[in-house]
Amino acid sequence: MQRENTFWRIVFLALPLSVFAVLVIWPLASSFFYSFTNWNGFSSDYDFVGFRNFAKIYTDKLFLNAIINTAVWMVAAIVLPTLLGLGLALLIDSHVPGGQVFKSIFYLPICLSAVVVGQIWIWIYQPDWGLLNTAIGFVTGEPLNYAWLAKPNTALGSVIVAWSWQQTGLSMVIYLAGLTAIPEDLLEACDLEGASAWQRIRFVVVPLLTPATVVVIALSVINSLKGFDILFIMTGGGPFNSSDTLAMHMYNESFKKYLTGYGSAISVVLFLIAITVIGIYFRQLKKVDEIYG
Amino acid sequence: MDEANAMDLPGHGRPVAQPFNPWPAVILIAMICLAFLFLAPTIGVLLSSIKTTREIALGELWTVPAALYLGNYVEVLSNPAVHRYLVNTLLVTVPATAASIGLGTLAGYVFAKMPFRGGNLLFLVIVSGMFFPPQAILIPLFRLFNVVGLIDTLWPIILVHTALGIPICTLLMRNFFATVPNALRESAILEGANEWQVLTRVALPLSLPALAVLATLQFTWIWNDFLWPLIFTQSDEKRTIMIGLVNLSGQYSVAYGVQGALSLVASLPTLFVFLFFQRYFIKGMTMGAVKG
Numbered sequence: 001m002q003r004e005n006t007f008w009r010i011v012f013l014a015l016p017l018s019v020f021a022v023l024v025i026w027p028l029a030s031s032f033f034y035s036f037t038n039w040n041g042f043s044s045d046y047d048f049v050g051f052r053n054f055a056k057i058y059t060d061k062l063f064l065n066a067i068i069n070t071a072v073w074m075v076a077a078i079v080l081p082t083l084l085g086l087g088l089a090l091l092i093d094s095h096v097p098g099g100q101v102f103k104s105i106f107y108l109p110i111c112l113s114a115v116v117v118g119q120i121w122i123w124i125y126q127p128d129w130g131l132l133n134t135a136i137g138f139v140t141g142e143p144l145n146y147a148w149l150a151k152p153n154t155a156l157g158s159v160i161v162a163w164s165w166q167q168t169g170l171s172m173v174i175y176l177a178g179l180t181a182i183p184e185d186l187l188e189a190c191d192l193e194g195a196s197a198w199q200r201i202r203f204v205v206v207p208l209l210t211p212a213t214v215v216v217i218a219l220s221v222i223n224s225l226k227g228f229d230i231l232f233i234m235t236g237g238g239p240f241n242s243s244d245t246l247a248m249h250m251y252n253e254s255f256k257k258y259l260t261g262y263g264s265a266i267s268v269v270l271f272l273i274a275i276t277v278i279g280i281y282f283r284q285l286k287k288v289d290e291i292y293g
Numbered sequence: 294m295d296e297a298n299a300m301d302l303p304g305h306g307r308p309v310a311q312p313f314n315p316w317p318a319v320i321l322i323a324m325i326c327l328a329f330l331f332l333a334p335t336i337g338v339l340l341s342s343i344k345t346t347r348e349i350a351l352g353e354l355w356t357v358p359a360a361l362y363l364g365n366y367v368e369v370l371s372n373p374a375v376h377r378y379l380v381n382t383l384l385v386t387v388p389a390t391a392a393s394i395g396l397g398t399l400a401g402y403v404f405a406k407m408p409f410r411g412g413n414l415l416f417l418v419i420v421s422g423m424f425f426p427p428q429a430i431l432i433p434l435f436r437l438f439n440v441v442g443l444i445d446t447l448w449p450i451i452l453v454h455t456a457l458g459i460p461i462c463t464l465l466m467r468n469f470f471a472t473v474p475n476a477l478r479e480s481a482i483l484e485g486a487n488e489w490q491v492l493t494r495v496a497l498p499l500s501l502p503a504l505a506v507l508a509t510l511q512f513t514w515i516w517n518d519f520l521w522p523l524i525f526t527q528s529d530e531k532r533t534i535m536i537g538l539v540n541l542s543g544q545y546s547v548a549y550g551v552q553g554a555l556s557l558v559a560s561l562p563t564l565f566v567f568l569f570f571q572r573y574f575i576k577g578m579t580m581g582a583v584k585g
Contacts, residue, residue, distance in 0.1 A: 008403075016463065022304045023434065028433075031432060111480065120335065123341075263432060292462075
């Protein structure tokens with residue numbers, strides 16, 4: 001029996017584990033390896049350069065710029081969709097008529113691709129006939145020709161708005177699922193005790209939504225780190241690198257300048273940041289788990 | 294009694310005879326405004342796709358057209374490049390979705406029903422794959438597929454999506470299999486079934502909702518992907534629809550109507566999946582959110 005179990009474990013795990021090892025674990029290890037070389041991406045020989053690629057990071061102004069942009073991008077891409085999604089979920093959960101329709105409307109953008117979302121929002125931000133300038137012009141009465149994506153001050157923020165538009169539906173759905181798990185009689189008890197709606201949401205509903213918040217934030221972190229496509233489509237990291245993130249910088253160094261060794265070093269840094277953020281997050285999670293059981 | 298007032302006015306308590314409560318109406322109006330704001334971008338594209346280039350050039354991109362014009366769709370659907378992009382995307386998405394779910398099912402079954410020493414650690418390693426930024430594995434994968442001569446074919450895209458799908462599929466299937474009673478497996482084994490039979494005849498038929506959830510997630514994510522086809526393909530013959538969309542928007546640079554039609558055509562498969570599987574998707578999210 002025991003031997004038979006071992007046999008089936010090996011049979012079942014062999015394929016998934018080997019695919020995962022060859023196409024995920026091994027490349028990850030290789031990235032670490034290449035980050036110590038001056039490989040150009042296609043020649044068969046390269047030299048070890050020790051920590052020179054990592055030293056270069058300190059002098060690369062574009063890297064510093066990319067790190068700052070990545071931080072702004074991540075924080076905004078986590079906070080905005082999470083709060084918006086929570087708000088929408090609470091509104092829909094208040095038994096508003098047509099809740100199902102509203103849910104589908106807010107959720108719809110999540111099934112569009114980054115390319116399509118990017119395209120849509122490029123039109124919205126278009127200076128001459130874009131929806132945003134048209135709407136502002138309509139309200140203020142003065143025609144506006146502001147090029148949102150072509151100005152360093154607004155490029156990154158504009159992409160963040162487009163990103164939030166897409167991601168909000170996802171957090172809303174997860175919060176709605178969390179809301180259905182809250183026992184009805186608990187909310188009735190709040191009413192009986194004379195709690196206001198705000199008190200009920202602040203002290204009962206939101207704390208009870210902690211498991212949903214955990215899922216929402218984890219998904220937001222994962223998605224925002226992968227948020228390369230939409231920046232690539234909408235700004236390409238520009239203008240003047242004002243929306244250049246680490247992922248973008250790494251792509252440019254590796255595939256435009258063929259500094260693959262250096263690109264690998266950037267990807268290693270990106271990986272370490274991802275692991276650190278996720279690690280911190282799950283540590284906090286453990287504490288939350290201990291508090292709420 | 295009045296459970297419709299989850300958003301009651303702060304401090305209003307629960308008066309016995311409240312003559313008029315404006316809050317449900319306020320919320321409804323707020324929701325309608327928000328819904329309109331959320332729909333506006335999508336509606337804009339839809340409207341542009343049924344207008345002539347001339348109408349759009351007159352600054353009418355965001356208005357409702359006087360007449361329905363389908364020329365943009367004719368233009369898009371008769372373009373052989375679009376056919377090729379769509380076929381390529383299908384050839385990538387379907388096998389990669391199926392393969393990642395299949396592999397995740399196998400691994401998830403072992404982790405849920407046949408625990409072993411070190412199994413939890415192995416499970417954590419696999420699941421952590423969800424958090425890896427794709428850029429961290431991109432260069433070595435490019436090199437690997439370059440060496441074996443698969444660059445500019447669809448194979449690397451299929452293989453990488455399969456591998457990157459394993460973490461989420463394993464996680465979800467393990468969590469779902471954990472809810473299948475052990476007694477079912479044990480009685481099947483007592484009756485002479487082997488693990489493969491337990492998996493395919495007992496556990497999987499009970500797991501259709503989980504499979505539907507994963508099919509939705511994986512199909513949408515692979516169909517919409519931009520990065521991997523961008524890296525692994527070079528010739529127009531092998532491009533997928535999302536890359537094609539970007540290429541063609543250069544070709545149709547002022548034909549906004551055609552661009553709009555193209556965006557919608559490219560999004561149709563995922564929109565259909567969304568409409569048909571929405572229930573399963575939300576169910577899956579409930580599982581994830583409630584069980585952590």
